[in-house]
Amino acid sequence: MTLPTLVDPKAAKAAGPRPDGHPSVKTGKVGVMLVNLGTPDGTEFRPMWRYLREFLSDPRVIELNKAIWYPILYGLVLTRRPKKSGANYARIWNREKNESPLRTYTRAQGEKLGTALADLPDVVVDWAMRYGNPSTASVAERLVAKGCDRILSFPLYPQYSATTTATANDQLFRALMKMRAAPAVRSVPPYYDEPVYIEALASSIERHLATLDFEPEVVIASYHGIPKPYFEKGDPYHCHCLKTTRLLRGRLGWGQNKLITTFQSRFGAQEWLQPYTDKTVEKLAKDGVKSIAIVNPGFSVDCIETLDEIGREAAETFHHAGGENFAHIPCLNDSAEGMAVIEAMVRRELLGWA
Structure with a gap:
């Protein structure tokens, strides 16, 4: 039996001569x-x-x-x-x-x-x-x-x-x-549950916390929220966020009270996914928690929602309610x-x- 000749894929795809007047086309x-x-x-x-x-x-x-x-x-x-x-x-x-x-x-x-x-x-x-x-x-x-x-x-x-x-x-x-x-x-x-993503988040968190002069009592994983009706219609976002936090918690070896999930950036009058980040930050301070850190696993780079809404607004809320030590953990960015x-x-x- 004669075996078929193997053809170089690039050679097979090579463009042959084009007729006169054929428009210039780049491919490959x-x-x-x-x-x-x-x-x-x-x-x-x-x-x-x-x-x-x-x-x-x-x-x-x-x-x-x-x-x-x-x-x-x-x-x-x-x-x-x-x-x-x-x-x-x-x-x-x-x-x-x-x-x-x-x-x-x-x-x-x-x-x-x-x-x-x-x-x-x-x-x-x-x-x-x-x-x-x-x-x-x-x-x-x-x-x-x-x-x-x-x-x-x-x-x-x-x-x-x-x-x-x-x-x-x-x-x-x-x-x-x-x-x-x-x-x-x-x-x-x-890629919310990809091992390479969870490992990157965990390593980034550990590296940043090592630079602080305090140890957070609670670390908040704050995700951008969506209106609750969107979730009720079948949007899987809420489940993806919770799984990311759960896997991250397992990788870091933290308990459920050490790393918690919240949702930020709500807009308009309707109910959004809860618990809300701003309300949670305020309650933690009023309940006597003195040191917290916030990470934003749902953002690939730092932006207005992380640098200003969390880095400024959430920090002000925490301090105003009696908190003392606040840290925002940067996004993965181009690290x-x-x-x-x-x-x-x-x-x-x-x-x-x-």
Whole structure:
């Protein structure tokens, strides 16, 4: 029996001669797109207004009927909130680069990932925002222009929610709808229980706590909240958060009273996932707890919700209620631990492509 001749995959895919007049086409590359939530372009009213309009107009973020929500959004929210949010951003703004820390850290993640994947010459790494700039559509177009006929999208949310991961995927597919020759697409799944992620969190927490001159009596794992009705409709986010905390607790060897779960950043009048971070911080202080630390496992990089809402507001709440020692544990950002997570997930999901 004659065995079939093995064909070099690259040779099999090599482009043959094109007819005269054929448009120039680049192919053969694989794009990796890191996608974060988004950021305004500035702290002034107009850039804040544009960012908040895009963010709060997403039907996955605000599930109210547009006939009900838009009059509230344009008549109340977008007339008041840009100024307040702009003041909050101004406190944490990266003056050197004139951008938010979220953009600074996400760019750094993209650059470091590109270096880490230097052994994969056909892989092109870029980064994008779901809301704001650089937009998901512009980065997708840039990757395709570089010859990427396959794109691995990495929504940088460890725990899945329709308000985050799904919106990132939505936006990428909206971009593909406008392309004549759309690339094949994969999306990195949520990684809330991946061993490399849990180990990175634990190592980061241990390293930071070792620098403090006090030992926290309680460490709070504070996640961004979602409205409770979203959870009741089947959003798995709450379960993902609880599992992350449980695995982290086991890795650190802590009891249930040492590491607790709370939810922050609620917006509007409806009930959100509980317990609320601000209420918990206040109660702990009033109950006599003098030292706490807060970590944000649901955020891949530090941003307005971690640096200002936790680093400033939660600290003020704790001290005002009688607490003494407060520490905010930084997100993984572009640290060695954080990059180990991103690289491991990307290499796994690239299997068969690169």
